Amino acid sequence: MAISLSGMAHAAAIPDAKQITQELTQAKEADKKQPGQIKTIEALQAALNALEERDASLARAARYQKVIDDFPRLSQTLRQQLQ
Numbered sequence: 001m002a003i004s005l006s007g008m009a010h011a012a013a014i015p016d017a018k019q020i021t022q023e024l025t026q027a028k029e030a031d032k033k034q035p036g037q038i039k040t041i042e043a044l045q046a047a048l049n050a051l052e053e054r055d056a057s058l059a060r061a062a063r064y065q066k067v068i069d070d071f072p073r074l075s076q077t078l079r080q081q082l083q
Contacts, residue, residue: 016051017048017052017055020044020047020048020051021048023044024041024044024045024048027041027044028041
């Protein structure tokens with residue numbers, strides 16, 4: 001149980017795309033002459049890009065898993081059609 005609670009606490013600390021987008025918007029609206037502001041914007045944009053790539057990878061993995069799961073049924077259907 002301790003493992004699942006620590007996992008949930010860790011997951012809660014990770015910002016989602018909406019939060020990062022909001023922070024990115026705020027950073028872009030802030031004074032860009034502040035030290036480190038450009039690097040903050042770049043880091044937030046990189047984080048947002050990474051989340052988008054992660055979401056695309058998860059969706060692709062789900063499609064692959066569906067193909068794998070459906071393979072026995074599809075192959076059986078094809079065998080029946082060939083007979």
